[in-house]
Amino acid sequence: MNGLQELFSAPLLQLGATTVTLGAFVVFSGLCLSAVFVVMLAMLWRSSRARVEAEAEAALRAREAEARLTEITRAQAEMQGRMGTLAEIFSSRQSELNKAISERLDGMTSRLGHSITEQTKSTHENLAKLQERLAVIDTAQNNIQSLAGQVVQLQQILANKQTRGAFGQSRMEAIIADGLPPSAYEFQATLSNNSRPDCLIKMPNGAPGLVIDAKFPLESWHAIRAAEEEGGAEAQKHAQQNFRRDVEVHIKAIAEKYLISGETQDTAFMFVPSESIFAEIHENFEALVQKAHRARVVIVSPSLLMLSIQVIQAVLKDARMREQAHLIQGEVARLMEDVSRLDDRVRKLQTHFLQANKDIDLILTSTDKVTKRGAKIEALELGALEGKAVSDDEAAEDGGSSTSVRGSGSLRLRVVEE
Numbered sequence: 258m259n260g261l262q263e264l265f266s267a268p269l270l271q272l273g274a275t276t277v278t279l280g281a282f283v284v285f286s287g288l289c290l291s292a293v294f295v296v297m298l299a300m301l302w303r304s305s306r307a308r309v310e311a312e313a314e315a316a317l318r319a320r321e322a323e324a325r326l327t328e329i330t331r332a333q334a335e336m337q338g339r340m341g342t343l344a345e346i347f348s349s350r351q352s353e354l355n356k357a358i359s360e361r362l363d364g365m366t367s368r369l370g371h372s373i374t375e376q377t378k379s380t381h382e383n384l385a386k387l388q389e390r391l392a393v394i395d396t397a398q399n400n401i402q403s404l405a406g407q408v409v410q411l412q413q414i415l416a417n418k419q420t421r422g423a424f425g426q427s428r429m430e431a432i433i434a435d436g437l438p439p440s441a442y443e444f445q446a447t448l449s450n451n452s453r454p455d456c457l458i459k460m461p462n463g464a465p466g467l468v469i470d471a472k473f474p475l476e477s478w479h480a481i482r483a484a485e486e487e488g489g490a491e492a493q494k495h496a497q498q499n500f501r502r503d504v505e506v507h508i509k510a511i512a513e514k515y516l517i518s519g520e521t522q523d524t525a526f527m528f529v530p531s532e533s534i535f536a537e538i539h540e541n542f543e544a545l546v547q548k549a550h551r552a553r554v555v556i557v558s559p560s561l562l563m564l565s566i567q568v569i570q571a572v573l574k575d576a577r578m579r580e581q582a583h584l585i586q587g588e589v590a591r592l593m594e595d596v597s598r599l600d601d602r603v604r605k606l607q608t609h610f611l612q613a614n615k616d617i618d619l620i621l622t623s624t625d626k627v628t629k630r631g632a633k634i635e636a637l638e639l640g641a642l643e644g645k646a647v648s649d650d651e652a653a654e655d656g657g658s659s660t661s662v663r664g665s666g667s668l669r670l671r672v673v674e675e
Contacts, residue, residue: 437573454515467521527557528559531559532560
């Protein structure tokens with residue numbers, strides 16, 4: 258025992274001024290081991306507690322997870338039910354949609370077929386109309402070609418001076434013949450000075466006739482057109498001078514040959530067979546128009562000649578009406594006599610009607626009285642009026658002769674004679 262104490266008392270190490278013995282070291286080591294053990298126990302307790310808490314938390318989490326899993330399972334079941342419902346709804350909607358699409362496709366197909374049929378029909382109709390129009394165009398083209406040939410022939414006709422004069426003469430004659438009766442005009446009439454105008458219109462009431470000349474110098478006018486096409490200013494000027502000279506000579510010839518005092522009017526017509534030439538003369542050759550006016554020669558186009566013929570026609574019609582005025586007055590006087598006799602006869606007929614109305618009224622009065630008497634006779638009873646005479650008042654009311662008649666029985670009646 259003492260040896261053990263000495264052993265534990267023996268110094269083990271020197272730490273500065275402190276000497277560490279084995280016993281102290283053993284005690285210190287025991288304390289350290291105890292502390293380590295306590296720490297280890299504490300750590301083990303803490304670790305076990307932490308494990309328990311972890312296990313509890315894990316169990317809690319497991320329960321929560323299980324609850325969530327259950328909720329998820331339930332939600333999944335609900336979702337599956339909803340998905341089934343949606344699938345059914347989608348299936349029904351899809352069938353309805355397919356049906357609607359099929360119906361619309363059928364409708365569109367029908368409408369498209371109908372539209373295509375109508376479009377085809379319309380196309381055929383348009384093609385038929387187009388063919389008709391093309392046929393009309395072909396006919397018009399043929400007419401144009403024919404007209405072009407006629408224009409060429411007309412140009413050939415107008416190339417000759419005599420044929421040009423005949424052309425103006427024919428136009429003038431056509432206008433006059435369409436507007437006046439044959440007795441109102443004369444072509445190529447011979448005047449007292451042996452001149453023969455193209456037309457002489459006979460005025461009413463013995464008035465002097467109106468002379469119309471159709472020999473317009475067209476060759477000078479065509480010379481102006483040819484100079485304009487060539488483009489030479491000098492040639493145009495020369496052609497215009499020649500045209501002006503020819504027209505002045507023609508105006509002078511008309512005034513000298515056809516204006517005869519007491520036989521023809523104081524004014525004569527110079528017929529221009531073209532409206533364009535007439536307009537060109539009034540636009541570019543105003544001096545010729547003024548000179549013709551001073552010479553009492555009126556330049557007329559086809560339209561102006563037609564208008565003048567219409568005026569002359571109205572004058573002739575008015576003159577004929579004035580000539581027939583006395584006949585119309587006589588007819589009106591006889592018509593008034595007939596109307597007067599008709600009035601007298603109507604008045605007599607009215608008097609007869611009034612008398613007949615009075616006679617009818619009297620006849621109606623008599624028939625009314627006879628009807629009343631008949632009604633009274635029907636109302637009498639046999640034996641009711643036996644031995645009873647008709648009163649004087651009733652006889653006076655009848656206003657006619659009465660006769661008493663006695664029957665075989667006891668009935669006595671009064672017969673009224675109207």
